Amino acid sequence: MDRKGRLSLDMLIGLSIFLVTFIFIAQFLPTVFADVRSEIGLAHEAYKVTVMLAETEGAWSNGTHNGTNWEDYESQWGDTDFVFLPGLTEGEPDYLEFDKLKALQNATENYYNKVREMLGLLTPDRNYNFHVSLESLDSKPYNRTLVTDRDGNVVLDAGADIPSSGYISRYERNVWVNSVYDLVGAYYIGTAGPRNVPNLCRVNVDDIDCNFTYPLRFFAIEVFGKENDPTNVWWLGVCLQKTGTPSSCNAKPDTIQVGYGSPLTSSNVKWEDTLAVKTYELTTILNNIMRDEGFSDGDTVYIKIGIHNTNATLYYSGTIDYLAGKAVAKLVVYVW
Amino acid sequence: MKAQAFTLEGVMASLLLLVVLYSFFQSTIVISPMWSEITDAQLKLIGYDTLKVLDYYRTSSDEIYPNQSLQGMIVHLNSTFKPNQDFIYALERMIYLADYRLELCWANLSTNAVECRALVDKKPTPEAVAASRIVVIDSGEFPASSPFYGRGYPIVFEVRLILWRP
Structure with missing residues (x-):
């Protein structure tokens, strides 16, 4: 009779291989969702931006004063102590002010990174690009119809150029604009x-x-x-x-x-x-x-x-x- | 000699496990539970925004509700409960490409009950989303042909818009 305790070598090797595999899968599995997570993250960022733009009237502060008429402080947009949220509404969700649309166009053209920062798209651990436009109701992503004002100028089409490939999240909001006669x-x-x-x-x-x-x-x-x-x-x-x-x-x-x-x-x-x-x-x-x-x-x-x-x-x-x-x-x- | 067989089985079993798991999660069968919320959110927003835009706020009681507004649609309903064509045009223009069902509920103070009717009676898919809006219309606004004529009190309506991608 064999009195020595002995572990089978086969079992040890098999167990080791199984454990290595198990640990490998446990490490590997989260990365399966990495691509999906970035897609989900993009969608949330786009949703957040539409809420800030289409549902808030915006705000500004220079450390000593504040208000909601950020569009009137164009000369200060670039100042380091001037922060603003470029909301577009007249105080009611989806009811946009024409002057604020034009101001967002100017702000994004001249201070793109500042606007990204204000919209939460540019932070130490986050770096997203964006594009915002005011389009006709039947405008399509592959055939965009931009809204023009009474002089025939595009009202809002601002931000980085939309890439033709890669992960892009797109959200649209139905809005109405004050006043109609600025747009016709x-x-x-x-x-x-x-x-x-x-x-x-x-x-x-x-x-x-x-x-x-x-x-x-x-x-x-x-x-x-x-x-x-x-x-x-x-x-x-x-x-x-x-x-x-x-x-x-x-x-x-x-x-x-x-x-x-x-x-x-x-x-x-x-x-x-x-x-x-x-x-x-x-x-x-x-x-x-x-x-x-x-x-x-x-x-x-x-x-x-x-x-x-x-x-x-x-x-x-x-x-x-x-x-x-x-x-x-x-x-x-x-x-x- | 027996030892070799067990080790080989362990290796093969691990590899098989690995390959199966890898293919399983790389396929489109497994969908993150967050995905449906992404498409829902856009459709929900469209529904919410559409009802908000069509809600007409009068600045004086002399103003007539446009036919395309929620209030104009409700005021012009008759016993068939069919919305007018102007409203349908405006609604379809805004929800563009989505299919929809439209319901109207109102508080009936005579019976202390909430009554509902389907104004556009289409069957939604399981992925449909809903948005609703409350409007209040004075009883004096309704013509004699309206089912709400002569109630004698302002009527609270809930307009429910159910949307889905066809």
Whole structure:
């Protein structure tokens, strides 16, 4: 009988190999999620940035004073003792102020790293890049439509260039902007003086022809009054067609009429009102007419504006949507 | 000689364990529990923002609620509870590409109950998210054709928007 205690060498070697393997897997497993963790981290950073921009009005402090109107201190943005959170709202989430959007554009262009720092993207243990823009509701990542102001300048498209590969997190927020008339072009279409019209329009002797795309985003006409003799009749007609330019668009005296086809008759007038000194917001009316006539998104619509003895301005935008009485767009944030 | 066989089995078993675990975690079957929250968060935000934008704040009682607003949609409901086309256009323009279900709940003080109706009755997927908003409309706003006409008290409505990716 063997009285010596003996451990089998096979068992020792097998156990050792098993333990080494087990420890190796235990060390290896967390690294499996490393890529995923960085993706998750990016998403949280992008979410945080959208909350700071779209839900807060921002703040500033220089050590002795503070406030929320950080956009008024452009000369101090670069100062080391001046800190600011570039929130964009008017005090209500999703309600953005036009001046703050422009200020963020300037701040990011001139003090990119400072803005990154203020948004928490640049810290001793974190280094993210970002890009922020104000885009149309149907803007796509591969075909971006940036919102422009009344002078045709892009309102907000700031930050580092968006990379074409790698991990990028993208968040968008539906917002509305104050005020709508900072974002739409104003074009004099009245009979009192020289007319100016959007790029897609042409001035004729008696009327104006335009080629727009359905659905219209913002289309309003502000009437200021009669051009000259107050006893003369005045009228304003808007005619839509799917193919070919409308031939004429004379409305009934003292009315504003919107119709499909031309000339305007009692059978093709879809909406009318007494012409008065006021603003006629026609976006929804025109889109409804086109929808009823079977227009599809992206279809060209031929519009003729006939106008007589009237001082008026056309407000038009091809980038900002006018929904529920608000100028609506989306704030898009990329972080990588 | 027996010792060799046991050691070889140990090596092979360890290698097999390693290969299996490696392939298992590298595949797409295992998804971190945080992933669904990432896509949820974006959709939830879109829902929240959409309802907020469509909530129309009147500056005077003479103002008419736009048809595209939540209040305009509710005021123009009739017995079919079908939202007007202007509202649907605005809603779909904002949620763009997501599918949705729209519900309306309100407090009925006569019966002390909360009643609900589906205004857009589509069936959500299991990954759907929801956002809601409370609006209050005075009883005098409702036309005679409205199911809320003549209540005599301001009615509290909850508009629920359920969104999912098709």
